[in-house]
Amino acid sequence: MKRSFLVLIILVNVVLVSCIPTKKLTYIQPPEEAVDSLMVIQEKQSPYRIQVNDILNIRVKALDQESVQIFNPVGEENLNANSEERAYFDGFSVDIHGNIRIPVLGYMNVLGYTTEELEKLIEKKLLEEQFKEAANIFVSVKLTGLRYTVNGEVSSPGTKTMYQNRLNIFEAIANAGEIDVVGNREDVLIIRQYPQGQKVHHLNLLEDAVMQSPYYYIQPNDIIYVKPLKQKSWGTGSTGRETLLTIVSTLTLLTTTLLLIDRL
8 A cells, every 4th residue: 555655656746747837838928917918129139240151132223224234143033032042153252251252343341241331331332433423323232031040849940041131039930840849948049140259148938028138039140949848858758648658657567566576
């Protein structure tokens, strides 16, 4: 009888520690009882500044479009706008020194500029060296897609490219097939590139305060890593059904063992 009671206590403890509560799976939880509210998201993210190995899409327009054709790819209107191959071959790659090479203008150092700042810089150089104000030069500079990597406890890990200007952490993870049940949503790591090197930032996706974080919006070349919960290493099951099967198997094994011991 005492042995059975001991086995029961052990199994209850296994159930309590192995099941993953809903609270660890629900995103953006308010601190108290939920009510409809408007959260004003303050823009805390600094503008992205061009880094080494970025690929830039630069286009120049003017009243006389033929005069600026040398700056634009030939036949670009017939190519797939979402083609990564086109971005690689037609874009301007930033070399290890932070330079790009533009027709006529030659090498320009673009490291640390925002795309808006670079647009103004190129326009200024074109007006100083090639054109007059009457040419009405217009320069567009964009990154060739927002490229990032997701690893860890997600359904579809790997490198993703999104063709939009901004992407928040939830959109980025959803594009990777969502976080698995055994993924740790309380401490998602953002490994971000900086001129000085890499830094690791932490996000708790279960708190509504995550939307106020300066790392809520991801940046090009970010690495998102979702750590596993302890339940995965314990191997007791991530769902109620899996846990129940594990408990039944354990109970059967313990019962058989106790019966054999009693017969000795």
